[in-house]
Amino acid sequence: MTPPSSSDNRQFKRVSFIQEVEVLGIGHQRCTDLSVGGLYLETVHSFPAGSVVSLRFKLQESDELFITVRAKVVYVHEGMGLGLTFIDLHPLYREKIDSYIKAAMGG
16 A cells, blocks of 8 residues: 555644654654654564554653554555554543644644
C-alpha cells in the first residue's frame, strides 16, 4: 500500500513531531509526525502492512503521563519507516493529542 499523495487526502491534521516512541518489544524509534489518527515512525525494522504494534510515548519531555496505544501498520517504506494508525486510542489521550496539535498549529 502506498501513502496518500497529498495531505488533502488525510482524515486528520498532522504536525511535525520529532520524538522518541517506544515500540514495545522492539525499542525506541523516531517519530516524525503525529495526528489524532496515527503517526509516522522512522525505522529500519520491517513490519508487514496490517501488523499491530504497541506504542508508548510522551507528547512533551516534561509530561508525566505516557500515552500507550496499539497501532496498525497502514503502509511501509522499506528500510525507512512506517505509517501507523491508532486502534484503541483512549479518549483522554485523543484529547491530549488534539490539544497538542492545535497548539502546534497556532490555534
